[in-house]
Amino acid sequence: MPSSPQLSERISRLTSSLVREILAAAQAPGMISFAGGLPSAEAMPLLRDTPHSHDWLSPVFQQYGQSEGEPILRARLADWLAECGMQVSPHQTLVLSGSQQGIDLAAKLFVDPGTPLLCEAPTYLAALQAFQLFGANCLGLPLTNDGIDPELLAQIIETYQPRAIYLIPTFQNPSGHCYSAENRRAIAEVLDHYALPLIEDEPYRELMYDNVDRTPICSLLKRAPWIYLGSFSKTLWPGWRVGFLAASDDLFPHLLRLKQAGDLHTNRPGQIRVANWLACDERHKDLAHLRETYRKKRDAMNDALTNTFGDLADWEIPAGGLFFWLKLRNAIDTRPLLKIALENNVAFMPGEAFYPASGQPVFGTMRLNFSHANSTDMRKGLTTLARIIENNKPDV
Structure with a gap:
C-alpha cells in the first residue's frame, strides 16, 4: 500500500467553502436559491465598444x-x-x-x-x-x-x-x-x-x-x-x-x-x-439601471418576507448590497435545516457559518440573497423555508 503524502501543517486548517458547496447544489433543476451573492443577468450591462475603446481582442492582449x-x-x-x-x-x-x-x-x-x-x-x-x-x-x-x-x-x-x-x-x-x-x-x-x-x-x-x-x-x-x-x-x-x-x-x-x-x-x-x-459615458446609466433593478428586487423580497417570516424573524431593510440578514425569534441552529431545505428545492446560507471560530456560537441567523430569484420564486421559496422553520421550532 502506498503511504499517504506528507502535507503542510496548514492543510489541517483547510475548510471547504459552504457557499461554493451550496452554489453547486443550487444548480439543480427547480432549485430556488437564496444562498450565494449571484448577480441578476437582467441587471448586468451590455458592454459597448466605442471608437475610443481599446481592442480587447488584439493579439497584444493575448x-x-x-x-x-x-x-x-x-x-x-x-x-x-x-x-x-x-x-x-x-x-x-x-x-x-x-x-x-x-x-x-x-x-x-x-x-x-x-x-x-x-x-x-x-x-x-x-x-x-x-x-x-x-x-x-x-x-x-x-x-x-x-x-x-x-x-x-x-x-x-x-x-x-x-x-x-x-x-x-x-x-x-x-x-x-x-x-x-x-x-x-x-x-x-x-x-x-x-x-x-x-x-x-x-x-x-x-x-x-x-x-x-x-x-x-x-x-x-x-x-x-x-x-x-x-x-x-x-x-x-x-x-x-x-x-x-x-x-x-x-x-x-x-x-x-x-x-x-x-x-x-x-x-x-x-x-x-x-x-x-x-x-465610457454609459457606465452611469448602467449603474443606475443596476441599482433600480436591485431596489425593486429588494423591496419584493421585503414584502415576501413580511408575508412569510413576519412572526418568525426580525430584519432590517438593507440600504444596499445583495442580502437580507434574518434573526429568528427562536434562536435555533439553522445549519441542520439546510439539508431539509435543499431536499425541498430551496437553498439559503445558515448564519452560524459567518462567525469566527474563536467566538461563542451564535444561533438563529440566516442570510438570504434577493438579487437572483424572480418575485414568484421568492414567494414560493420563502413560504417553503418558513414552513421548515415552523416545523423545527424548539419545544418550549
Missing part, C-alpha cells in the same frame, strides 16, 4: 501581461477611486483575479500561525476561510447598525495586540449594515492611534438603493497602513474575475510580489473590457 495590471486600467482605477474619495496614484493599484485574491494576499502578508486578527462578527465567510487557513486567530467584534464600537475596538487592540483588522463597512456581508459617517471617523482615529493596518473590503459599494454615507475608512487614515479591496464582479460580469486593490506605499511592494508568486497576472482581455467601461 500574451503575458504585467503582474500589476494593464496600465490603462490602473490609471482608470485611480480615477474611479478618486470619485469614492480615495486619492491614490495608479502605481498604488493592483489588478486582481477577483477581490477574493486580495483577501488571500492580505492573509499571506499578515498572518502567521496564531496571529490575532480582528474582524466583524458576523463577517464574510470566504475571508474567514482564507485567514484561518494561514493560522489566524480571528477575533470578532459585534456589529450594530452603525458598525463596530470604536471604544471596544481600542480595548481589544490593547488586550490582544492584533496584526491587522478586516472590515466591510459598506453594505456589510452578511448583515447588510452600513457604517455611519461618525463611526467611520471614530474607527479611523483608533486605527491611526495604534497604527493598526486596515483591510477594507468593498465589493458592494456601487449597489446603493438608499442614500447613506460610503466614505472609505482608508481615505480617513493619516498614519495606519491600509489595503482597500474592490471588485467588478457585482457591477459587471463575475465570470471575468476582475477585481483590484489599492494600498499604502509601505504595503504595496509586498502585495505585488505576492501576486507575482501566485498567478503572474490577471486575464488581459477582461481588464481591457473593464477599462473601456470605466471610460
